Amino acid sequence: MILRDCDHLSVLIWSIGNEIYERKKPEAVQIAAAMVKAIHVIDSTRPVTSAVTTWDKDWEIFDPLFAVHDIAGYNYQGEPASGHGKAELFPWHGAYCGDIDLTGWRNPISYCRNLLWNNTILSHFQQHKPFFLFSRS
Numbered sequence: 001m002i003l004r005d006c007d008h009l010s011v012l013i014w015s016i017g018n019e020i021y022e023r024k025k026p027e028a029v030q031i032a033a034a035m036v037k038a039i040h041v042i043d044s045t046r047p048v049t050s051a052v053t054t055w056d057k058d059w060e061i062f063d064p065l066f067a068v069h070d071i072a073g074y075n076y077q078g079e080p081a082s083g084h085g086k087a088e089l090f091p092w093h094g095a096y097c098g099d100i101d102l103t104g105w106r107n108p109i110s111y112c113r114n115l116l117w118n119n120t121i122l123s124h125f126q127q128h129k130p131f132f133l134f135s136r137s
Contacts, residue, residue, distance in 0.1 A: 006043040014039050017050040019075060024054075024061055033068040049073045 005011050016035045022028045036048045047070030052062055066072040099110035 002039055002042045006046075011046065013071060014043070014046055014048045015050055015073070016048060016069075019051055019053050023052055023065065024058075026064075029064045029068060032065055036068055036070070047071050051075045 002014065016032060016039070017023075020028065022031075032050065039048050049069055049071040051073040052065065053075035054062070062072075099107055099113065101107055
């Protein structure tokens, strides 16, 4: 990907990960350092980052990991906004901009993207009826 896109004007920063599971382990620092070095060999003009998060506010453990990055990427900083994440619901994080919704249905934008990027004909456009577990009377 880096070889393919290193001359593309829209690439500003390279990312080596998004909330990797091993982020608190010492080997994560070694792997990140090796990846950053390999990317800089191919493209020394752009910085390298990765997105890191923690739920236990134990940010100091990431200092060695961030030290090998050019830019530290923090996800989900601060307190949740007005009740966000406080309910016992699943999932409490979700993106509304994706192609598939949280229940597995294609969002309307998915069909539009399919037209733009796949040069296909829009064969149908549908809206599924909401499914309610309980009566709404």
